Each structure stands twice: as structure tokens, then as C-alpha cells.
Amino acid sequence: MAVALEEKSTSPLSFLSDNVLAAAINDTYSSLSEKRKLLGLENPGTVDNIAREVQKDVLLSNFMFSGLRCDLQKIFSVAPLFRLQHGFAMGSQALPPWQLMALYGNSNLFLQAAYSSDKSLTAWGNLRWSPKFxxxxQTAIDPRQAQAMVQIDNEYTGDDFSASVKAISPSILEGGLTGIVIGSYLQSLTPRLAIGLEGVWQRAALNSKPETAMSYCARYRSTDWIASAQYLAQGSLGASYWKRLTDKVEAGVDCQLQFAPGMGGAGGMFGNIRREGTTTVGVKYSFATSVYRAQIDSAGKCGVVLEKRVAPPVTLTFAAEIDQWKNTHKLGLAVSLEGAPEELQEIAERADQSALPPPI
Structure with a gap:
């Protein structure tokens, strides 16, 4: 009787995983993962968005503009999403007179590019390798700048943590690494509390010395309010507080402080510290067809932004800002016209009609 023996094929690198040390590390990691799952921890977000609810949603940093603006949008398809937009601006120092923007996206890929009348080109791209990675x-080419800006960000979203590595304008053409590298990590300790850190390494050129900095952050989330804080090694401290007052009203407070030690003095190393800071208070009202935002800060600025959907394809935006100390002001008015396929317009019209109160 002939007996066939199968020889188990092994990889040349199998010794890295088939050993006592690797098995112990694997068992320890699996045990910690099981204990973390029993705590009911959730993903805390990213370090870049540690105060997203206040800085990017309630306050006017991303919504304020000046002058006249008109946006013409056309949606050609939804799955995948494909949209073209023409933007025209007048009387604004931040916006170009004309801009063409194209957007394409599906569940795993997102591409967006904008070309302006000043011959500048900006492109964004997101590629989802897996549900968590x-x-x-981002690439920006401006003829007025000596070199283009390139930014690459790799982000991993775990069940109870987020980690990312970001490189800004990296280069090895000079014989060494130059640019900016940023690494961040945010971990949930309890279902409500998360802490994290962010490290920055930068080197402008090979003849200059590399610089490093470390910052620390924390975020606490309750049922209807969120508090966050971030400390930078350069001596700046940021704190924010977000509160949901009602289903349609949100409020937020953002405080930015900078501590600069004075030169010499009888107080020693920590004497004669100069403190500078700004505190901003904002509120957001969300209605059926409009959104109203207002804010005021300790520097004497107060501003408002009102977005109103007049009809399913037409949106009006009004922005105003007054600086009490400098005695200056800004005014902005924008009109957005959106064209979509007939089936999307019917869905939008039915949604607007359902939001109206019943007749008396």
C-alpha cells in the first residue's frame, strides 16, 4: 500500500509569526480588544475635528464671505455622483472672479477639482481602501507661488480610536527629507472621555535644523453637550464647549489663548508672561428651509450668516460682519442655482411640501 504524504508548505517569513513572542503579543492584544469591547467604547473622531461641532458647524469661520457671489450647479447623476459648478464673485478679496469646479464620487472614491480665473488649480482626492482605512x-498649484503644495493624509478609523499620518509638501530631491509630517492618535478611555496627542516634524531645507512639537488634546461627550481642549507645545491653549439647547438650536463657545514668556525680568523663567487670547460665542438656528448663524467675540467682531432656500433649486445666503474696534464692516450676498434630474427635483419638492405646516 502506497501512502501519500503531504508536505506542509511554509513561507520564508513564517518564523516572524510562528514563535513564542509573537504568540504572546497576539494573545495580549486579543485579550485587550475583548476587554475594550465590553466597555462599550465608540470611535471619538479625529484630532483635526476635536472641536468640529463648534468651529466648523456653529461658528462662521467656514461660512463668512464678502461681496457678491453666484453659484450655478448642475447634477448629472447621483450614483455615482457627478456635478459641475460655475462660481462667479465680485468685490471679494478671497474668492476669484470665476471658478469652475467638478466633483465625482462613489462609495470608495471621491475626486474634486477647481480651476480659477487666476490660473490656479486645486484638486482633492479620497480613496477608501477598506471601511476603516x-x-x-490635496494638491494646489498657484502660478504666484514658487512651488506647488501637496498634502497626503492616511487615516485609520478603529472601533474606539483614530490614527492618522499626514505629510505636507514632502520631498527627497535634495538628498534628504524636507517638508512637514504630522502624526496624531485619539483614543476613547470611557464611553464619554477620549484623549489624544499630535506630533509635528518639519524641516524647511537640508541646511536648516528639523523642528518638532507635541500637542495634547481631550474630548468629553455628554448626551447634549461636548467639551474639548487642546494644548500646543508653543504655548497656546484652545478650549471649546458645544451645547444643544433645543432640537433646532445649537450654541458654542470657543476660546484660544497664547502664552508668550517675556525676555528676562525679575520673575525668572516664568515671569512677565504675555497672555493673548480671543473668546468667541456663537449660536445656530436650523429651520425647515433656512439656517441662521450668529457670533460675537472678545475682539469686538460680530457677524451673522443666513441661508434661505427660496425654492428647491434656489438658495440665498446673506453674510455680514462688523468690527467695532476697527470701525470696519463686511457684507456678502450669494445666490445658488442648482439643476438636477427630474426625479431628484420631484423628491426635493415632496420634501419641502411635507415640511410645511398643515393649513388651518
Whole structure:
């Protein structure tokens, strides 16, 4: 009787995993993962968005503009999403007179590019390798600048943590690494509390010395309010507080402080510290067809932004800002016209009609 013996094929690198040390590390990691799951921890977000609810949603940093603006949008398809937009601006120092923007996206890929009348080009791209790992890129080419800006961000979103590595304008053409590298990690300790850190390494050129900095952050989330704080090694402290007052009203407070030690003095190393800071208070009202935002800060600025959907394809935006100390002001008015396929317009019209109160 002939007996066939099968020889188990092994990989040349199998010794890295088939050993006592690797098995112990694997068992320890599996045990910690099981204990973390029993705590009911959730993903805390990213370090970049540690105060997203206040800085990017309630306050006017991303919504304030000046002058006249008109946006013409056309949606050609939804799955995948494909949209073109023409933007015209007048009387604004931040916006170009004309801009063409194209957007394409599906569940795993997102591409967006904008070309302006000043011959500048900006492109964004997101590629989702897996449900938890995504690569984000941004490229900006401006003829007025000596070199282009390239940013590559690799972000991993775990069940109870987030980690990312970001490189800004990296280069090895000079014989060494130059640019800016940023690494961040945010971990949930309890279902409400998360802490994290962010490290920055930068080197402008090979003849200059590399610089490093470390910052620390914390975020606490309750049922209807969120508090966050971030400390930078350069001596700046940021704190924010977000509160949901009602189903349609949100409020937020953001405080930015900078501590600069004085030169010499009888107080020693920590004497004669100069403190500078700004505190901003904002509120957001969300209605059926409009959104109203207002804020005021300790520097004497107060501003408002009102977005109103007049009809399913037409949106009006009004922005105003007054600086009490400098005696200056800004005014902005924008009109957005959106064209979509007939089936999307019917869905939008039915949604607007359902939001109206019943007749008396």
C-alpha cells in the first residue's frame, strides 16, 4: 500500500509569526480588544475635528464671505455622483472672479477639482481602501507661488480610536527629507472621555535644523453637550464647549489663548508672561428651509450668516460682519442655482411640501 504524504508548505517569513513572542503579543492584544469591547467604547473622531461641532458647524469661520457671489450647479447623476459648478464673485478679496469646479464620487472614491480665473488649480482626492482605512490627498498649484503644495493624509478609523499620518509638501530631491509630517492618535478611555496627542516634524531645507512639537488634546461627550481642549507645545491653549439647547438650536463657545514668556525680568523663567487670547460665542438656528448663524467675540467682531432656500433649486445666503474696534464692516450676498434630474427635483419638492405646516 502506497501512502501519500503531504508536505506542509511554509513561507520564508513564517518564523516572524510562528514563535513564542509573537504568540504572546497576539494573545495580549486579543485579550485587550475583548476587554475594550465590553466597555462599550465608540470611535471619538479625529484630532483635526476635536472641536468640529463648534468651529466648523456653529461658528462662521467656514461660512463668512464678502461681496457678491453666484453659484450655478448642475447634477448629472447621483450614483455615482457627478456635478459641475460655475462660481462667479465680485468685490471679494478671497474668492476669484470665476471658478469652475467638478466633483465625482462613489462609495470608495471621491475626486474634486477647481480651476480659477487666476490660473490656479486645486484638486482633492479620497480613496477608501477598506471601511476603516482611507487616503486623502490635496494638491494646489498657484502660478504666484514658487512651488506647488501637496498634502497626503492616511487615516485609520478603529472601533474606539483614530490614527492618522499626514505629510505636507514632502520631498527627497535634495538628498534628504524636507517638508512637514504630522502624526496624531485619539483614543476613547470611557464611553464619554477620549484623549489624544499630535506630533509635528518639519524641516524647511537640508541646511536648516528639523523642528518638532507635541500637542495634547481631550474630548468629553455628554448626551447634549461636548467639551474639548487642546494644548500646543508653543504655548497656546484652545478650549471649546458645544451645547444643544433645543432640537433646532445649537450654541458654542470657543476660546484660544497664547502664552508668550517675556525676555528676562525679575520673575525668572516664568515671569512677565504675555497672555493673548480671543473668546468667541456663537449660536445656530436650523429651520425647515433656512439656517441662521450668529457670533460675537472678545475682539469686538460680530457677524451673522443666513441661508434661505427660496425654492428647491434656489438658495440665498446673506453674510455680514462688523468690527467695532476697527470701525470696519463686511457684507456678502450669494445666490445658488442648482439643476438636477427630474426625479431628484420631484423628491426635493415632496420634501419641502411635507415640511410645511398643515393649513388651518
Amino acid at each position: 482611507v487616503t486623502k490627498t
